[in-house]
Amino acid sequence: MVTELVEGNADCQLALLNKFEYIEYNNHMGTISMFYGILIRMYLGKKEHNPPHIHAIYQNKKAIFDIKTGEKTEGNLPNDKEKLVSAWIILHKDELLADWELAQNGELPYNIDPLK
Numbered sequence: 001m002v003t004e005l006v007e008g009n010a011d012c013q014l015a016l017l018n019k020f021e022y023i024e025y026n027n028h029m030g031t032i033s034m035f036y037g038i039l040i041r042m043y044l045g046k047k048e049h050n051p052p053h054i055h056a057i058y059q060n061k062k063a064i065f066d067i068k069t070g071e072k073t074e075g076n077l078p079n080d081k082e083k084l085v086s087a088w089i090i091l092h093k094d095e096l097l098a099d100w101e102l103a104q105n106g107e108l109p110y111n112i113d114p115l116k
Helices: 078-090 092-105
Strands: 004-006 011-017 022-025 029-035 038-043 053-058 061-067 072-075
Touching: 004 053, 029 078, 038 078, 038 092, 053 078, 061 078, 078 092
Parallel strands: none
Antiparallel strands: 004 011, 011 022, 022 029, 029 038, 038 053, 053 061, 061 072
């Protein structure tokens, strides 16, 4: 539960979940995990279309992955990064689907453990 909102610049705010955890969101897209230089994000709000999916960003490359299948549906990442994201999705499918429901209701999704 968000207990306090910490104001940033106009494009970025930090939602303080507790004194140790932060979720950064930019233009209503929450960062839910980071690993091997890859940001995993999910849009907040009912405007986001089905099927449930996440946005993966690595350097200047972006791709969208289906949560239910782990497959890339759009965009381009280096092959090794694409495989890492797909594996991470498979490992965290239930958590990602729960986060999708929260995000669809305009609530902040929870952080999900990175790939280790």
